[in-house]
Amino acid sequence: MPIVTPGKRPAKRFEKSKILGGKIQRGKKATNTELNVIPMVDMMTMLVIFLLQQFSSTGEVLYMQKDIQLPDARHGQTIEIAPVVAISGSQIVVTGEKVADVADLDRDSGYLNIPGLEERLRDEKKRWEYLHQNDVEKKWDGQVNIQADKGVPFRIVKRVMYSCGVAGYFSLNFATLDLGGAEAQQKAPGAG
Known part of the structure; x- marks a missing residue:
């Protein structure tokens, strides 16, 4: 039919x-x-x-949070894409997920490690290894970007650095605001 x-x-x-x-x-x-x-x-x-x-041709490597004021730096390099540990006055966040409160870390000052941070970074490392398991040329470099507020005490930053090292991230990059370009323009002749 x-x-x-x-x-x-x-x-x-x-x-x-x-x-x-x-x-x-x-x-x-x-x-x-x-x-x-x-x-x-x-x-x-x-x-x-x-x-x-x-x-953006360079890509957004860091998301600037409202509650974090980065320190200024005159000399620096551009940071590469890596997991971001953001330390504000109230909490520690890894790639958008809260892992610890700063107030809780001040109370238990006996240990250096932060278990939630270590676990999250290990998960990120496993994810990276899974994504690059077939790429023989790509080697694990263990980079992590730390974005810390100016007012955060160093003992908290020290604990974050220790936890990153325990999780296998030995190359720490600190995010700062680039002050070198602004001063170079002010000191340039004819810039009045």
Whole structure:
């Protein structure tokens, strides 16, 4: 049985009839409809422009939190993508997940390690190893970016550094604000 387009059809005895067969044939509409692609093209153009404006060629390595004021530095390097340990006045966060409260760490000052931080960093290391298990050229470098507030006591930063080392992260990078470029412009001749 052949495949036919849906719609009204005359009975077999009326197909050749000039009266009833022709009536149904004349009322038949074309099945080819055109799709208006102009709104779709406009929307895709807007999306492409939006995504291009949001694109960063260097990538966002650190998310600046409101409650963290970074110290200033005159000489530094750009940091690479690695897990971020953010230490604010109230909590310690690893890649967006809270692992400890600073007030709790002040109370139990007997130990240097922070178990929640170590566990989260080990999970990050396992995830990295799983992602790069087939890439022989990529070696584990053990980098972690520490983003600490100016007002956080050093004993807390020391405990974070110790916990990072225990978890297998031996290359610590501290995030600072670049002050070298601003002073160089002020000291330049003709900059008044």
